Amino acid sequence: MTTKSSLRILAAFVAMLLFAAGCNVPATEKPATAEELSQMNRDFAAALNAKDAVAAANCYADDATLYPPNESAVTGRADILNYWKGAIEAGATNVSVKTIATGSEGNLGWETGQFQMDIKTPDGKVVVDKGRYTELLKRNTDGKWVSTMGMWNADAPPAP
Template identity: 50%
Template sequence: MIALVGMAILLSCNSAPEKMNADPTPEELMQMNKDFAKALNAKNAKAAAELYSEDALLLPPGETIITGRENIQKYWQSGIDQGISDVSVSTMATGGHGDTGYEVGRYQLSIRDTSGKVITEIGKYVEILKRGEDGVWKSTYGIWTPDSTSFTAK
């Protein structure tokens, strides 16, 4: 009997942390895009790409699908090389269950067009996020679209 009680106590101490199975908080889901904006504003494509899962898909408007973290880093480096700056995000909605979540929001950024003029792009985005074994949320699917094809020149 004592052995059974001891075994029960031992097994209860080995249970996985409940946090990993808990539903995500809005703050957890919003953090990825806050860090993303910070990385792009710092001109750090590697840090931006690290916010995506290894096998993530990026679905940019009017372009082919970008597959995998390495290609996502190249994509964002190209944006940085084109002068992307003043990136900001604003969350409209979040939700999720267990280790899967989503964030819907608005973004604004500045970038140089082909003539070299700085333009402001405003649009919306959706991120599907997964919580890794380390507890960190990463984007697995990211899609965005500008509000219009005509942009505001600065």
């Protein structure tokens, strides 16, 4: 066998391997729209405004974690439910969100945005809290985007 024919056989073999490898690459999914990714936070704000802590908690995955400002992490839907129940009982209301940016890759996504909410202080005054948030999202088995990790911070320092 000549060197030339050995190179042709080797080239044909490499071409078949590359073709076979390409057949095993999963089809890339179309990225989620900003509308789809930001729906979680719109549903969440509506739930808090309706004083429905269960609906608010259902915006999160079972094993999600919250990182509230100046507080310990809150992990798991049951603890997230209690956290938002406490926020509702403490007077969180008039919650609104505004998406700034989103992105996704397959079943994982993210959203950043701004929030605003009214909070009643123990003396009955209403304080407007404004800030920014980041959500890491995943598409659940029903095709709905839920938060796996949420973090936010206020524009102003906490009230004394």
